[in-house]
Amino acid sequence: MQKAITFTIEKKLDGTLARVGVIQTPHGDIKTPAFIVGGTKATVKTLTNEQVIALGGQSVLANTYHLMLRPGADVMAAAGGINKFMNWNGPTITDSGGFQVFSLGMAYKKGIDATSHSEKGDSKQATHNSTQLAKVTDEGVYFRSHVNGEQLYMTPESSMEIQHKIAADIHMAFDELTSPLAGREYIKRAMDRTHAWAERSLKRHQELNDEHIAREEPLQALYGIVQGAREEDYRKASATFLGQRDFDGYGIGGVFEPEEVPSTVRWITEILPEDKPRHLLGLGSQPADLFLGVQYGIDTFDCVAPTRQARNGALFTYDGRLNIKNGGFKTDFTPIDADCDCYTCQNYTRAYVHHLQRSDEILGLTLASIHNERFVVRTVDLIRQSIIDGNFFEYKKTFLTRYYGEERAAVFFEKD
């Protein structure tokens, strides 16, 4: 049977779940492990495609919910799909809108973010969050547009229809991501719903692919998304359920911190079919995410943190994170990181980027984004190379010890 993408494993790292491979898509190859660049609204914020390519970005991940609101699915279709629309010639992925069920729903204005273990702020608002913009039912999700307040309704079927109009190479099934505060009972309910939605997504997706075949258009791929929060039995049940369905790959949702990777991700990757790619959704704001992810069987990552934090002044260095807006950098005429090969570090100083960000100059956001994104992309590329060269654990130990310090890094070596 004809396939939208193929995944080839080139090498495995003995004693771990790590593998090196290639995902072939209609728009080119993704050498894995790989960091997928965040391009939510069909743009990598503050960067041109040429800059994304120059920093080593192989593929871009956009968002169905955001593109459905603006410019709209029909505009995306009329443009000829996301690649033509944004002039990106490489592989593309779309997230389903499932994350917005969480960020505009349970998490909306409650001070809950992905890493929260408790609710912050006004407890009254936390229990009666009448302002939230998303409401979940078994059939679908009611959204109130954050743009103009208009009532929207999204189902697994409509998400697939929109994603096929956006026409990225790889789609995500519509899922429900639960809050880190959710109890076991709700986690189960959301997971069961995610499974039902996965089957509905797959069915509608196959119908739409049949239409592509009839029109002699390229096929599009679909990943199922594993949920189940921090519950081992649910995670394993979710991986088993989805692993038996005919998805092209798998997304892993609801993982929030690197400390969970050796447990949560491993429960899943030990069960999922080995010959299909696995994407860890949303993780990658710190190096430990990447090393542990790969070690426990992840092929691709995406995360908005590198660009968002860059815009907010937090920059990666191999010795840990720094805030470029801090006063101390005013006359620091050295590169952000002397060991970084990015365009910014090759050409500009900390003092200059400090000045630009302090002065609200747009170039400061771009230079910082180039650096952070390059840092993460390069780190994963070198992880890939270290597996090929057979020195993954050495690289991991050296990198994380330097980044976090020996004491803080120790937790990431526990199972090595």
Add this chain to the structure above:
RNA sequence: GCUGAGAUCGUGUAGUGGCAAUCACAGGAGACUGUAAAUCUCCCGCCUUUUGGCUCCGAAGGUUCGAGUCCUUCUCUCAGCA
């Protein structure tokens, strides 16, 4: 010289008798993980780990239980007129 207006924490300001210092900017720091994010949070007279204590609204007096807030004088600034 005359007339008028005004002097408040780095800057610009709010505050016209009551447990008193407002807001913004600047400054100091922290956060951000499938992007409602070039955003958000905290600190910003002094001392103290905190509770709390001490000072404060150009200067000096005065009225009052109580004064940036009212009165007097002085100093300075600005505008207009000479």
